[in-house]
Amino acid sequence: MSLALDIDSAASASRRVSHSQGLSVSPLTFHSPTSSFGIQPVTRLASPKPLKPFDTQDIKILLLENVNKTGQDILRQQGYQVEALKTSLPEDQLIEKIQDVHVIGIRSKTKLTEKVLRQAKNLLVIGCFCIGTNQVDLEYAAKHGIAVFNSPFANSRSVAELVIGEIIVLARQLGDRSNEMHRGFWNKVSAGCWEIRGKTLGIVGYGHIGSQLSVLAEAMGMNVIYYDVVNLMALGTATQVPTLDDLLQEADFVTLHVPELPETKNMIAKPQLDKMKAGSYLINASRGSVVDIPALVDAMRVGKIAGAALDVYPNEPAANGEYFNASLNSFGDDIRSLKNIILTPHIGGSTEEAQRAIGVEVGDALVRYINQGSTIGSVNLPEVNLRSLTRDEREHARFIYIHRNVPGVLRKVNEILGDHNVDKQTTDSKGDIAYLMADVSNVKTSDIKEISDALDALSSRILTRVLY
Numbered sequence: 001m002s003l004a005l006d007i008d009s010a011a012s013a014s015r016r017v018s019h020s021q022g023l024s025v026s027p028l029t030f031h032s033p034t035s036s037f038g039i040q041p042v043t044r045l046a047s048p049k050p051l052k053p054f055d056t057q058d059i060k061i062l063l064l065e066n067v068n069k070t071g072q073d074i075l076r077q078q079g080y081q082v083e084a085l086k087t088s089l090p091e092d093q094l095i096e097k098i099q100d101v102h103v104i105g106i107r108s109k110t111k112l113t114e115k116v117l118r119q120a121k122n123l124l125v126i127g128c129f130c131i132g133t134n135q136v137d138l139e140y141a142a143k144h145g146i147a148v149f150n151s152p153f154a155n156s157r158s159v160a161e162l163v164i165g166e167i168i169v170l171a172r173q174l175g176d177r178s179n180e181m182h183r184g185f186w187n188k189v190s191a192g193c194w195e196i197r198g199k200t201l202g203i204v205g206y207g208h209i210g211s212q213l214s215v216l217a218e219a220m221g222m223n224v225i226y227y228d229v230v231n232l233m234a235l236g237t238a239t240q241v242p243t244l245d246d247l248l249q250e251a252d253f254v255t256l257h258v259p260e261l262p263e264t265k266n267m268i269a270k271p272q273l274d275k276m277k278a279g280s281y282l283i284n285a286s287r288g289s290v291v292d293i294p295a296l297v298d299a300m301r302v303g304k305i306a307g308a309a310l311d312v313y314p315n316e317p318a319a320n321g322e323y324f325n326a327s328l329n330s331f332g333d334d335i336r337s338l339k340n341i342i343l344t345p346h347i348g349g350s351t352e353e354a355q356r357a358i359g360v361e362v363g364d365a366l367v368r369y370i371n372q373g374s375t376i377g378s379v380n381l382p383e384v385n386l387r388s389l390t391r392d393e394r395e396h397a398r399f400i401y402i403h404r405n406v407p408g409v410l411r412k413v414n415e416i417l418g419d420h421n422v423d424k425q426t427t428d429s430k431g432d433i434a435y436l437m438a439d440v441s442n443v444k445t446s447d448i449k450e451i452s453d454a455l456d457a458l459s460s461r462i463l464t465r466v467l468y
């Protein structure tokens, strides 16, 4: 079959090859891979040959939740079609919009559930412009060859600094004093106000944020203890304690820095609050599911807990506005009536520095994945990379084969590639999913089509992409 004929059939079949930026999605550029070579590569990357068998304008990207301009610019500079919205979208609108895009960028509010992802027929990759990835069904995405990237620590320092601020604000009841002054009320008191020097900070989850906080807190004269499910090296003179109960019984301030997991749901509820010291403080800037907030309200009403800071909630609005009320979360009115409680709208990572750094990190990861196929940094696919092709390698193609990790696949793939000049090849697996990349030299356009079709026909196939 001539390639020209095949282009027509590929055009009509473009939806058949779900998620693929391979041959059938952009048939018109199949003959002229050099058309997009004039596009400048992202300067922070090591100047690889851009591998794009598609017109960059064909790549449709939807960015939600006010992704920072640095990230938007990186994607726009590639020539991709980028639509950026300031808010998240309700599920029905999300389902409608996601059908069309190859890339979606989100933060913590957008829930990419199986129901939503099932409609994402062209989706190649998800960029979480944040740390948390609990809002994405990572397993469903992996099983359908959709890579997920995040920014694992670019906002950690911002969260740690927020918590340090909150510890002092709670210890000195600054929120209440400030509110009183705003109402014109002078209330000079020292009862129940403390220095933080010499007090014990209990950190639950000693990862990127918890460990950064540990260093800052010690510098301010606090004793630091921490609890983590993993045995981790203590920074400074911090001490790991064996159980959560040990931490709760010893700490003056308890701060939570664990991910949202089934095991961390309501990790702090009535039994744990009962174990905390009388007059201690609780801070949660992790996820809203980690604290049973009605139980916290009760503990604060009876004075067991002297103060709290919450940055995250079980239900958070999709956009800014007057939403923080009892119809969003049943405890909304109760919590607002309490004394010495800092309520912030999920701003732990919301600093200029953090958002810029996240924009660059996730933006670059998306470009590397779209243009080069590199999965380095992916949270749900095996991490695979190949040395970049250089600009003088004109007759090369890169085949990416995402497949179910079942015995015998490599033999079949190598039977297909066996008659060609495979320059380099790598593969890795993560659970049920495997990711293979192979660079083949001296391939004609017809060879590329033949190899791609043969890979597509294998029963283990999840997704085939070809870049050249």
Ligand SMILES: NC(=O)c1ccc[n+]([C@@H]2O[C@H](COP(=O)([O-])OP(=O)(O)OC[C@H]3O[C@@H](n4cnc5c(N)ncnc54)[C@H](O)[C@@H]3O)[C@@H](O)[C@H]2O)c1
Residues within 6 Å of the ligand: 131, 132, 152, 153, 155, 156, 159, 204, 205, 206, 207, 208, 209, 210, 227, 228, 229, 230, 257, 258, 259, 260, 261, 263, 264, 285, 286, 287, 311, 312, 346, 347, 348, 349, 350
């Ligand atoms: N408020 C915000 O704006 C904001 C910003 C960034 C991150 N976060 C949240 O903070 C969380 C922590 O971030 P991080 O970067 O420090 O994550 P991290 O992965 O670096 O650290 C998490 C730590 O928690 C530990 N852990 C997991 N399950 C545990 C359990 N059941 N008990 C005790 N320890 C447990 C892990 O072993 C790890 O050391 C993120 O998952 C995210 O949800 C919130």
Ligand SMILES: O=C(O)CC[C@@H](O)C(=O)O
Residues within 6 Å of the ligand: 107, 108, 109, 129, 130, 131, 132, 133, 155, 346, 348, 349, 350
């Ligand atoms: O910016 C956000 O929406 C999320 C911030 C934070 O919770 C994260 O997971 O990085």
